[in-house]
Amino acid sequence: MKIAIVLGTRPEIIKMAPIIDEIEKRGITSCLIHTGQHYDKEMSDNFFKDLEIKSPDYNIHVGSGSHGKQTGLMMKGIEEVLLDEKPDIVLVQGDTNAVLAGALVASKLHIAVGHVEAGLRSFDITMPEELNRMAADACSLMYFIPTEESAINLLAEGISRKKLFITGNTVVDACFRHLEIANKLGIQEESLASLDIENMNNILTLTMHRAENVDDKERLINIISSLKELKDMNIIFPIHPRTKKTLENFNLFDELNELEHVHIIKPLGYLDFLILTSHSTLILTDSGGLQEEAITLDVPVLTLRYNTERPETVSAGGNILVGANKKTILENAKKILNDEEFADKMKNAKNPYGNGDAAIKTIDAIEKAYNEGLLNIKSPENIMSSxxxxxxxxxxxxxxxxxxxxxxxxxxxxxxxxxxxxxxxxxxxxxxxxxxxxxx
Known part of the structure; x- marks a missing residue:
């Protein structure tokens, strides 16, 4: 059996690391295809090295660009690799353009597609990620699903339960794996090291990058106004370049940067950010993946969105959707800081994404399907009337x-x-x- 894995962004690499480990541990032949959509070869190679993952067998070097251009270039490069490698199954993870490209190409070549983290839905088709994950699910043969709720989304869309495997989310496996590496290395980024977070109280980690927040001046004003009043917290804000530029364009950056309790630092590497997250009292974010990591690390999270494709974190009690509503942000942040019982309830929320064995369950399912000949895609003999x-x-x-x-x-x-x-x-x-x- 040969398994091909398509990766395009850092979150994909992070979440697929435990699966790559498991494939290597079992001696299964694999082919790692990196689309290179976010950064150059040197940075990419360093990231794989930092996470103790083997270097990709192929790097397509797509770079940045429009959705159409980027996806088209990826499809061309991935198709060439798959025609040469002839894998039995192609694994894609999440909801990026690399996922869309990999799933479309593999399915048209009649190669089985396995979608890791399948079934997530925000029900907001203005999000490119929503379109990517829906299209990938339409192309897949095997669905590796984090929770029962996500599985029900797929059942409602007509997918056979025989193709659905509730494995938990590899984010749990990845958090445990990578935090161990991070703590072994220690903090690498000077701007974070200088804050001495080991001895800092009430850390609020802030991340904000989604267009619906950073491109909307009214939302930004509401969020910044909330931050001004959270003087009992040490707010650490690794700022995304695009977010910084927008704040400057709206004449809001200096206003935020001058607050004594706000520490704006340059973007952090993943391992440094994981250390920061693990030391946080509270996370305020509009990121999807960080909602998963927070509940895995027992850190309460307030999400600066009005919907989420991770509703299980909300149902479990570890995440509250606050949007850009100043009153809601302040009420919940202050409650987490001052109400020990409330904070403990959020910290101790049961993780809906499992116990860290998602990679084992995923590869178990693939091996079983391969041994039973279920990865061979054939035209059905009877359609509709059967x-x-x-x-x-x-x-x-x-x-x-x-x-x-x-x-x-x-x-x-x-x-x-x-x-x-x-x-x-x-x-x-x-x-x-x-x-x-x-x-x-």
């Missing part, structure tokens, strides 16, 4: 697996009267309303 769809209420003691065997069916959706439930094989269906496909 099944009918039904809905019934189950009144007897019978599991999903037993029902499917008895009825020659595939259970699709299960509703317990209050919520949708993922149809695990041993789930007892008594009293449930189900939809299912009957094969003829």
């Amino acid at each position: 099944f009918s769809r039904k809905m019934i209420k189950i009144n007897e003691d019978i599991s999903v697996g037993e029902f499917e065997e008895h009825e020659n069916a595939l259970v699709h959706m299960v509703f317990d009267g209050e919520k949708m439930i993922f149809p695990l094989n041993d789930l007892n269906l008594k009293g449930m309303m189900i939809t299912y496909d009957v094969y003829q």
Whole structure:
């Protein structure tokens, strides 16, 4: 078996590191394809080295550019590699242009696509990430899903449960793996080291980069106004270059930079940022991935957005959506700082993304599918006329697996009267309303 992995950005590299480890540990042949969309070869190679990951077998060097240009160049480069390497499955992770390009190319070459972190939905199609993840899911054969909620999103879109694998999120594996490396190396960036965070109290780590925040002057004013009043916190703000430029254009940068309790520093490398995160009392962010890392590291997070594709963090109690509403930001930040019971409840929120074994579950599923010949993509002999769809209420003691065997069916959706439930094989269906496909 040969597994190809397409990577394009640092978050993808970070989250795929545990899977790369697991592939190497099992002696499986692999091919690492880096699109190089964010930085040059030297920086890229250093990042792989810092995370103790092997260097990519291919670097396409796409660089920055418009969505269309970047995706097209990636597709061209990835196609050339896949035609030469002929892998059994191509793994993509998340929701970037590299994910879109990799999934489209592989599926058109009739190579199985495995989408790591599948099923996430913000239900906001103005986000390019939402379009990327939806398109990748449409191309996939295997879906490696962080939570049951994300799995239900895919069931609702008509994907067979047989293709869905709830593995947890590799962000948990990655946080544990990389924090160990980070602590071993110590803080590398002087601007962070000079703050002596080991002896600093009440650290609020701020990140802000999304266009809906940084390009909207009214939102920025509200957020900065909130920061002004959080004088009991040490606000550390590794500022994104684009965010800095926008603040300067709006004449807001100096106003923020002059606040004594705000420490604006240059962007941090991932390992330094992980150390900062782990020392934080609170995180204020509009990042998606940081919502996952925060709950993994037991740090309360307030998200500067009105929706999230990580709703499980909110349901679990470790994350609160505050948008750019000054009152909401201040109320929750001050409560985390001053109400120990409230803060502890957020810190101790159960991690919906698992215990750090997502990589093992992912490669287990791929090996099983390969051994059973399920990665071979063939045209179906019967289309549409081969099944009918039904809905019934189950009144007897019978599991999903037993029902499917008895009825020659595939259970699709299960509703317990209050919520949708993922149809695990041993789930007892008594009293449930189900939809299912009957094969003829």
